[in-house]
Amino acid sequence: MTPEPRELASVASPSHPFSGSYDPADVTFLLKPVRLAPTPVAEKERLIQSGARHYSEMISAEKLPSAAYLEVFRRALARNKARFAADVLTLAARLAERPGGVTLVSLARAGTPVGVLLARALHAPHYSVSIIRDRGIDEVALRFILERHPAASVVFVDGWTGKGVIARELAKAVAAFNARTGAGLDGGLWAVADLCGAAAVAATADDYLIPSAVLGATVSGLVSRSILNADVVGPGDFHGCLFLREFAPHDLSRAFVDEVFAAMTTPTPPAPIDAAGLRQRSAAFLAAVRDRTGVRDENHVKPGIGEATRVLLRRVPDRVLVRDQASPDVEHLLVLAREKGVPVEVDAGLPYAAAALIKELDG
Structure with a gap:
């Protein structure tokens, strides 16, 4: 995949829509x-x-x-x-x-x-x-x-x-x-x-x-x-x-x-999602992280690959947690952590593939 030169859509006036760099038919x-x-x-x-x-x-x-x-x-x-x-x-x-x-x-x-x-x-x-x-x-x-x-x-x-x-x-x-x-x-x-x-x-x-x-x-x-x-x-x-x-x-x-x-040719076979079980898992994870790290604000705990990525790209990370350091799905997190000098901890019992903690600042 390589970028293609395209004419960008015009920028909106204060309350008028625009399409960014997408085709206007898309969004x-x-x-x-x-x-x-x-x-x-x-x-x-x-x-x-x-x-x-x-x-x-x-x-x-x-x-x-x-x-x-x-x-x-x-x-x-x-x-x-x-x-x-x-x-x-x-x-x-x-x-x-x-x-x-x-x-x-x-x-x-x-x-x-x-x-x-x-x-x-x-x-x-x-x-x-x-x-x-x-x-x-x-x-x-x-x-x-x-x-x-x-x-x-x-x-x-x-x-x-x-x-x-x-x-x-x-x-x-x-x-x-x-x-x-x-x-x-x-x-x-x-x-x-x-x-x-x-x-x-x-x-x-x-x-x-x-x-x-x-x-x-x-x-x-x-x-x-x-x-x-x-x-x-x-x-x-x-x-x-x-x-x-x-x-x-x-x-x-x-x-x-x-x-x-x-590539959108065949949908994923339907599978039931246990929402109540997922909510319990999330609550247990947050409680475990609080007990283990002493983090004071739940907003500083970011479970999941997507949220961990955002922390590394946009915030001041304290650490990254990964379930399996050899998983290709966390390779980009390891690259970012290495580039930014952020410690990585491996926890085989992690309920998510990855998570990140935002550094809590004093004062």
Whole structure:
């Protein structure tokens, strides 16, 4: 897979949609491209943990992957493409059973490639919107969608769950929105991999490497994670993002979904998911980590390959836990940990393939 030179879609005006580096037929980002000075990762961590700033008010500069890391991504895609494609197709088959059509609303950014693939499979409209822990979902975006599509058709999709924080945030925010507006949206989350029993529907509960989890903007339409800072996002605006045009020569967003979509031929055989058991497993894991490490804030414990990757890419990691250091699915975590000098601990009893802890700062 090599980046192809393409003309980028025009950037949105403050409350108008755009498509990032994707084909406009694949997704409409309901995000406002903004300019915001980057906050160094260590300073951002200090401000978050001190309570001085919410994480959504700041963003650190995203870096392009190293050559070694990019090669790990290519191997991960070759190895797990068929599994990921089959799982997405399983979700598509379930969605196709719904009466009255589907309007896909992916949670940016991890949900965006999944939404693109589902939209192609179902020939359905697809919007990608912001949801932020402790701040809720972008209601300006919800109103935009509901002006154009029936509420009964809206389905929220994401790549995976970790502890279920975003799934619960979604359910809470949509319930509050419904109570105020009478919209009647379903706040259940559809996910490819549900590790903690928080999704309404999922293709699997396995903690395997979803290939798009390895990268950031260059596999997500060249958009950053979402931003909610009153200096750049007004009351009538969509939540913000950075549009990283400078990464265009390295962009794999279209190539990634093209390659996975071509592999979407056979869905994963249906298998029951024990949501209650997954919730118990998640709670037991968090309790064990607290007892073992003394971590004070559950937000600093990130179970699962996808969440562990985010910690290494965006936060100040304390350590990485892996169940099997020889597993190809954690190879990228070992590369990142080596590049950043983060200790790796092997725990054969880990209920997930990997997890990461954010370093707790004093003061």
